[in-house]
Amino acid sequence: MSTQHMPLWEVFIRPRNGLHHKHVGSIHAPDDEMALQAARDVYTRREEGNSIWVVRSNDIVASDPDKAAENFDPAGEKVYRHPSFYDIPDEVGHM
Amino acid sequence: MYSQGLIGADTTTEETEEFLAAFQARIDREEKIEPNDPMPAAYRKTLIRQIGQHAHSEIVGMLPEGNWITRAPSLRRKLALLAKVQDEGGHGLYLYSAAETLGVSREQMTEELLAGKAKYSSIFNYPTPTWADIGAIGWLVDGAAIMNQVPLCRCSFGPYARAMVRICREESFHQRQGYELMMTLAKGTPEQKEMAQDALNRWWWPSLMMFGPSDSDSSHSDQSMKWKIKRFSNDELRQKFVDATVPQAELIGLTMPDPDLRWNEAKNGGQGGYDFGAIDWDEFWRVVKGGGPMNRDRIAARQKAWDDGAWVRDAALAHAEKRRARAASATLEAAE
Numbered sequence: 067m068s069t070q071h072m073p074l075w076e077v078f079i080r081p082r083n084g085l086h087h088k089h090v091g092s093i094h095a096p097d098d099e100m101a102l103q104a105a106r107d108v109y110t111r112r113e114e115g116n117s118i119w120v121v122r123s124n125d126i127v128a129s130d131p132d133k134a135a136e137n138f139d140p141a142g143e144k145v146y147r148h149p150s151f152y153d154i155p156d157e158v159g160h161m
Numbered sequence: 162m163y164s165q166g167l168i169g170a171d172t173t174t175e176e177t178e179e180f181l182a183a184f185q186a187r188i189d190r191e192e193k194i195e196p197n198d199p200m201p202a203a204y205r206k207t208l209i210r211q212i213g214q215h216a217h218s219e220i221v222g223m224l225p226e227g228n229w230i231t232r233a234p235s236l237r238r239k240l241a242l243l244a245k246v247q248d249e250g251g252h253g254l255y256l257y258s259a260a261e262t263l264g265v266s267r268e269q270m271t272e273e274l275l276a277g278k279a280k281y282s283s284i285f286n287y288p289t290p291t292w293a294d295i296g297a298i299g300w301l302v303d304g305a306a307i308m309n310q311v312p313l314c315r316c317s318f319g320p321y322a323r324a325m326v327r328i329c330r331e332e333s334f335h336q337r338q339g340y341e342l343m344m345t346l347a348k349g350t351p352e353q354k355e356m357a358q359d360a361l362n363r364w365w366w367p368s369l370m371m372f373g374p375s376d377s378d379s380s381h382s383d384q385s386m387k388w389k390i391k392r393f394s395n396d397e398l399r400q401k402f403v404d405a406t407v408p409q410a411e412l413i414g415l416t417m418p419d420p421d422l423r424w425n426e427a428k429n430g431g432q433g434g435y436d437f438g439a440i441d442w443d444e445f446w447r448v449v450k451g452g453g454p455m456n457r458d459r460i461a462a463r464q465k466a467w468d469d470g471a472w473v474r475d476a477a478l479a480h481a482e483k484r485r486a487r488a489a490s491a492t493l494e495a496a497e
Contacts, residue, residue: 071266072474074168091324092258094267096474097481108254111247112331131197 074123075101077108079115087119095120167196172264174199188389193319196262204388208318209263210279211390213270216256217281221274221459223249225289226298234292241338242295248335252328259320275464283445284367286453293346293360299339301361301368301406307332308402309372312392321390340409347413354414361410362418369437370445372399378442404434 072094078087090109095101101120110118129137145151154161174180184201187194194200223246230246233239257267273279284302289295310332313325346357373379373395385391393401410417421438428434447453 071168071268072478074261091255091327092261093254096477097484100477100481108251111244111251128197131195 075120076123077105078119080117081115167264168261168266170264188317194317195319205263209265212256212260214280216253217274219249219253221281221285224462228289229295245335248331255324259324262320283448284371286448286455288455291356293356296339296342297360297364299335300343301364303335305368305371305402308398317389344413361415365418403437407435
């Protein structure tokens with residue numbers, strides 16, 4: 067049995083032009099070419115997309131979940147960033 | 162770090178009473194738990210066991226049907242069966258990936274399956290001697306699996322729930338092709354109808370056993386319900402399956418092999434439902450513990466696939482390494 071693990075890749079698929087690539091899951095493959103082939107076989111059996119990105123899971127830089135509060139909570143207090151914060155006469159209509 | 166590449170990561174969490182209460186509160190608020198979130202060790206362990214078992218079932222489940230691919234009676238049936246078996250392989254891969262976000266590796270899970278330490282659905286330890294078995298598996302086995310899996314789409318663990326959404330979307334064709342196959346046989350010659358009835362007779366009870374032991378004997382149920390890994394009890398799901406399936410059999414002129422089966426107006430809070438006969442739990446436990454007709458064959462087939470594939474995995478890794486080294490030396494030369 068091989069002692070070396072097959073590298074893990076994250077798979078992103080664009081359902082159709084005009085939309086973002088979206089994370090759909092992961093696969094194991096020895097290199098980029100085989101990762102793309104495996105992603106195609108595993109995640110697009112029913113016309114789920116027209117473009118695939120694969121990226122080594124180890125190469126993804128992600129935010130620290132323990133710092134989620136300090137990173138993301140402050141935005142909740144900044145109500146003035148939303149249109150509903152501003153009072154405008156009804157007569158103006160849609161703005 | 163912090164992405165989904167968590168195989169072998171340190172997953173220890175200090176489980177104070179406050180932590181456990183806060184975790185349960187998150188579950189109660191219907192918040193999803195994601196791979197990097199702190200979670201009780203038992204929650205992690207339960208999910209690794211359940212998702213691993215589920216993944217193994219998909220992979221082992223390819224074997225009884227694969228048995229008939231070369232002998233499908235028409236190109237249409239062959240295409241459908243090939244697509245279905247390929248789907249099962251894909252489902253196994255979605256699920257292994259989901260389990261891996263909990264820190265376990267695919268190799269570890271495979272080793273546990275081959276060593277007989279990890280279980281898979283006992284239904285796949287029954288043989289498929291006739292073509293009608295392919296119909297019965299699609300209709301009954303996939304039908305029971307869908308009944309189990311639809312509530313899992315709302316499981317509290319994000320990666321498992323997302324995998325289940327994909328799987329459920331794909332499985333409904335599996336059940337429909339199986340039912341259509343049974344219907345075609347049931348409308349055929351007397352021999353064909355008899356073949357369909359015989360397959361139903363053999364698969365009906367094992368399908369009911371797929372939902373697991375009765376609620377009174379199920380060791381994992383209570384905590385899994387509390388953690389919202391499970392949403393319905395084994396007996397509730399089994400009843401739903403019986404109620405949905407009995408009319409389907411009647412419609413195509415087949416008879417359930419259960420003399421005690423009868424409509425009961427009072428069931429399901431007055432909505433009505435079927436009373437059915439006693440399940441042979443001795444048979445269930447015998448098959449779960451390795452005494453089914455095909456247990457040894459199934460593991461031997463998986464072991465052979467794993468062993469025969471070893472050189473392919475090694476060669477693919479060596480090829481990738483060679484390409485990487487060549488690309489690196491080309492970059493070096495270009496820089497000189």
